[in-house]
Amino acid sequence: MKIKNIFKGFSIGLINTAEDLDKPRRYTYYRRNIIIIMLLITLVPLTLMLIINYNQYRKSLNSQISVPLARLTNKTRHSIELFLEERLSTVSFVASAYSFEELADEKNIQRILRVLKKASGGFVDLGLVDGRGILVSYAGPYKLLGKDYSQQDSFHEALIRGAYISDVFMGYRKIPHIVIAAQHLAPDGNSWILRATINTELFDNLIGAMGIGSASDVFLVNREGVLQTDSKFYGKVLEKCPFPIPKGNQGTFVQEVVDSQGREIMMVYSFFRHPGYTLVLVKPRYEVMKEWYTLKNKMLVIFGFSVVLIILFVIRTTQLWVSQIQELDSRREKMLRELENSQKLSSIGRLAAGVAHEINNPLAIINQKAGLMNDIIEFSKSFDNKEKFIKLTDSILYSVERCRAITHRLLGFARRIEVQFQKLDINSLVKEVMGFLEREAFYRKIEIRFDLDDSLLEISSDKGQLEQVFLNLATNAFAAVEDGGEILITSMQKGADTIVVSFSDNGCGMDHNTSKHIFEPFFTTKKGYGTGLGLSITYGIVKKLGGDIEVDSNVGEGSTFTLSLPVKPMPGEE
Numbered sequence: 001m002k003i004k005n006i007f008k009g010f011s012i013g014l015i016n017t018a019e020d021l022d023k024p025r026r027y028t029y030y031r032r033n034i035i036i037i038m039l040l041i042t043l044v045p046l047t048l049m050l051i052i053n054y055n056q057y058r059k060s061l062n063s064q065i066s067v068p069l070a071r072l073t074n075k076t077r078h079s080i081e082l083f084l085e086e087r088l089s090t091v092s093f094v095a096s097a098y099s100f101e102e103l104a105d106e107k108n109i110q111r112i113l114r115v116l117k118k119a120s121g122g123f124v125d126l127g128l129v130d131g132r133g134i135l136v137s138y139a140g141p142y143k144l145l146g147k148d149y150s151q152q153d154s155f156h157e158a159l160i161r162g163a164y165i166s167d168v169f170m171g172y173r174k175i176p177h178i179v180i181a182a183q184h185l186a187p188d189g190n191s192w193i194l195r196a197t198i199n200t201e202l203f204d205n206l207i208g209a210m211g212i213g214s215a216s217d218v219f220l221v222n223r224e225g226v227l228q229t230d231s232k233f234y235g236k237v238l239e240k241c242p243f244p245i246p247k248g249n250q251g252t253f254v255q256e257v258v259d260s261q262g263r264e265i266m267m268v269y270s271f272f273r274h275p276g277y278t279l280v281l282v283k284p285r286y287e288v289m290k291e292w293y294t295l296k297n298k299m300l301v302i303f304g305f306s307v308v309l310i311i312l313f314v315i316r317t318t319q320l321w322v323s324q325i326q327e328l329d330s331r332r333e334k335m336l337r338e339l340e341n342s343q344k345l346s347s348i349g350r351l352a353a354g355v356a357h358e359i360n361n362p363l364a365i366i367n368q369k370a371g372l373m374n375d376i377i378e379f380s381k382s383f384d385n386k387e388k389f390i391k392l393t394d395s396i397l398y399s400v401e402r403c404r405a406i407t408h409r410l411l412g413f414a415r416r417i418e419v420q421f422q423k424l425d426i427n428s429l430v431k432e433v434m435g436f437l438e439r440e441a442f443y444r445k446i447e448i449r450f451d452l453d454d455s456l457l458e459i460s461s462d463k464g465q466l467e468q469v470f471l472n473l474a475t476n477a478f479a480a481v482e483d484g485g486e487i488l489i490t491s492m493q494k495g496a497d498t499i500v501v502s503f504s505d506n507g508c509g510m511d512h513n514t515s516k517h518i519f520e521p522f523f524t525t526k527k528g529y530g531t532g533l534g535l536s537i538t539y540g541i542v543k544k545l546g547g548d549i550e551v552d553s554n555v556g557e558g559s560t561f562t563l564s565l566p567v568k569p570m571p572g573e574e
């Protein structure tokens with residue numbers, strides 16, 4: 001209800017504001033504001049809906065993408081972790097299952113290595129390190145017997161923790177590998193360490209099995225951010241990772257960042273429980289969001305297309321509405337003018353009737369007295385200047401007859417003489433009326449041209465009143481043109497029910513403001529001698545006959561009066 005009241009108040013304010021403007025600016029104001037309101041009503045909800053759907057779908061898509069990536073990374077991490085734990089358990093079992101002497105036997109330790117390679121895989125060599133850190137027994141492809149490991153982390157960490165998995169390092173062999181070491185304490189208090197080397201190729205195999213694509217990357221890093229495997233984009237094994245790795249975390253999580261190369265990427269971190277590795281999956285955001293970008297582009301295209309259609313529809317609809325408002329305003333103004341003219345004509349009729357009656361009585365007396373005087377003068381034998389006085393009385397009688405004719409027409413106008421319908425040929429009637437003006441046209445050298453349609457239907461109308469209409473229009477045209485001017489009269493059929501007759505001249509023409517008032521009573525452009533009743537009477541006759549009359553005029557170009565007459569009278573007029 002509040003929204004309705006607000007909109008109603010806004011509409012009233014819009015109309016009130018527009019009423020203070022002139023017509024062209026008013027309709028421009030209507031058009032602009034209606035377009036703005038309709039665009040706000042349509043585009044704002046559409047845009048809000050698009051933004052909401054965009055964000056919701058993006059969040060949903062992010063979660064749908066993040067979960068599989070995290071699951072894949074976590075699965076691979078778990079596989080690597082399980083691999084290392086199995087190898088550590090195997091080495092710990094061998095260290096506890098055999099005595100120092102058995103492991104010190106070269107043949108025996110070589111046999112154990114063969115079994116381990118066959119059963120587990122990944123083992124490169126196997127060695128027994130005594131309590132001093134000296135390699136006393138070795139099985140493998142390298143000549144490492146007697147090497148001192150007392151200064152290596154694997155030796156010290158194994159002594160402290162009992163079991164140890166090292167970071168990737170080069171060592172004596174100059175190839176990447178890791179060491180798994182397990183300590184064994186003998187009953188006599190002596191201890192030794194069984195040390196195995198694990199090939200890191202298995203890490204690469206597990207990572208390659210993830211199938212992440214050429215634009216993505218997966219690698220292992222240790223706690224210090226040193227690469228434990230090769231990276232496609234960020235360095236080789238044992239190089240420092242170019243971006244920091246979060247510390248103190250557990251499990252797996254996804255993060256959106258910008259890498260050192262300026263790429264928007266999604267990074268998945270999966271942290272090992274033991275050792276302190278982190279499996280990192282790097283995937284370009286554009287690759288992850290490829291489906292979303294495709295959908296986003298489609299949504300933007302659809303949105304843009306919808307906006308264009310809405311704008312075109314709003315503009316077209318607004319133009320139609322404003323045109324209808326403009327047309328209704330024109331009709332209202334025309335009806336008001338017609339009503340005003342009708343009221344003026346009615347007042348003129350009443351005035352004319354009163355004037356005619358008031359004049360007729362003195363005229364009758366003047367006519368009687370003038371006739372008596374004429375008789376006295378005519379029959380008197382001794383009257384001086386007899387002929388002169390007879391001429392004077394004849395002049396008085398002639399003037400009385402003229403006044404009587406005028407009052408008769410006034411009475412006819414006031415009484416609204418009933419229409420007498422009959423079949424008429426418009427073309428013949430036009431030519432007949434224009435015949436009365438041929439002499440004037442000849443003397444003034446005015447050219448009268450006809451463009452009449454010979455196939456016109458006969459109409460049912462009042463001959464006398466149509467003659468008056470045609471004569472008034474022709475007389476008006478003669479008054480408008482200079483000597484040597486031109487008048488064109490045309491007729492044409494407009495549909496089956498209407499005949500159009502136009503009177504055009506190349507005279508002085510009228511401006512728009514004058515054209516608006518040309519049919520009003522007492523309005524005239526003939527300064528000094530015009531009464532302003534001719535065209536108003538013409539307008540009234542045409543309306544009474546069921547027709548319409550319009551004027552089209554431009555200053556310096558002439559005027560055209562167009563009559564639209566019905567072929568048959570309207571019901572109730574006959």
